[in-house]
Amino acid sequence: MSRLLLGVTGVLIAAGVGLQVWASGPRGQGRQYALQLPSVLLYSLASALFLYSTFPDSVSEGRAMGFGLGGAAGFAGFFMLVSYSWLSKTRPHDETASALKAAAKENARLRKRLDSALAAQDAPVPPARSTRYEVPLKDSRRHHLGMITGNLANVLGVDVWVNPENTQMDMSRITEPTISATIRYHGGTRDAGGHLVKDRIALELAGKMAGQTHVAAGQVLSTGSGELLGSHQVKRIVHVAAVEGEPASGFRQVMDLERCVRNLLGEVDRLNEAGEGLRSVVLPLLGTGGGNSDLRRTAEGLAAAVAGYFQAHPASRIRTVYLLAYTDVQAEVCRSVITLLPELMDPPEA
Structure with missing residues (x-):
């Protein structure tokens, strides 16, 4: 050669x-x-x-x-x-x-947007306008996971409001900036000056406790919606023990958020079996109000738990569960989580 x-x-x-x-x-x-x-x-x-x-x-x-x-x-x-x-x-x-590479690229893009949003401001603020959207599950398109942005007090037409409560089921004072206080005030009877004269939801919840001082983490109790039925078309309030208090330390998020979601959606389906037509639920980011939790981890856990519940209960009469994003940072996190959740169809364009 x-x-x-x-x-x-x-x-x-x-x-x-x-x-x-x-x-x-x-x-x-x-x-x-x-x-x-x-x-x-x-x-x-x-x-x-x-x-x-x-x-x-x-x-x-x-x-x-x-x-x-x-x-x-x-x-x-x-x-x-x-x-x-x-x-x-x-x-x-x-x-x-190739699909994994595309998902990683999208994840990096969304994280970059989130980092930019965090860096552009000193503190999270409510979005300029309230929006909502929903995405169907791949395996069960009758069930949807979505997001609503803004103040819960501005949410209309959702059948069930979830109240992230403490294990004492002791609702916040109406002057506090919490979901519990919002539900308590708007669900009560008020006089012409806007002052609360009948604490309807808090009284009913206290009656449900029947003398107990505590409930287990993740346990739920349901009450009527009081004045919220007429003003916001809310049919039920589901109170879930999502935070635990410690003396001189405040409240912290419970460990098992999946159990919270499973129990509260199970309670809604129980009420549906009893004849109530509850098709939509708004779910706040449980336990994140005090800042003693990981926002993204919480949103990912809640979204995965909702998808898992629908997969395990394909006959559920609940149609849509909305994550509630009160601030622009929460909205960016929730949108990112919903976009990347593999159980969902491709979400709508931002």
Whole structure:
């Protein structure tokens, strides 16, 4: 074999190896199948050149796609056919890798938007306008997970409001900036000056406690909606023990948020079985009001728990659960979580 042919063979092999190594790196992720094909071609040409230059009397014949192949071409064709057959099995892996790469890119984009929102302001603020949207589950399009932005007091037409309460089921004073206080005030009977004269929801909740001082974390109690039925079209309030208090330490989020979601949605379905038509639920970000919790972890846990409940209860009469995002930062987090939740269909454009 001449040095020229040996050199050409070496160049072809080196080029094939180099291309294959490059295709196996991060830049080739998601398209390795396509990039491996030129490598196979280079290997087959190098092999055929080496074989028939070293052993010129070798014979190789065959047919492919209606054409007869012989000699070096036959050998190269056979080599490529076998290699392509093997490489074709890697196509699903490329498609999976491509999908993961796209999801990682979208995740990075959303996190960048969130970081920008956090850096652009000193403190979270309520969004300029209230919006709502919902996304169906892939396996059960009758069930939706969505988001409502803004103050709960401005939410109209949702059947059930969830009240993240403490394990004492002791509602906040009406002057406090909490979900509990909002429900207590707007659900009570007020005089012409707006002063609370009958604490309807708090009194009913106290009656439900029946002398108990505590309930277990994650336990739920349901009450009527008081004046909220007429003013906001709310049919039921579901109180869930989502925070626990400690002396001189304030309140902290309970550990098992999934149990909270499972219990409260189970209570709504129980009421539906009793004849109530409760189709929509607004769910605040449980336990995040005092700042003693991880906002993103909470939103991810609640969203996954809602999707898991619907998957486990495909006959649930609840149609939509909305996460309540009071501030612009919460809205950005919730939108990111809903966008990336694999159980949901592709969400609407922002």
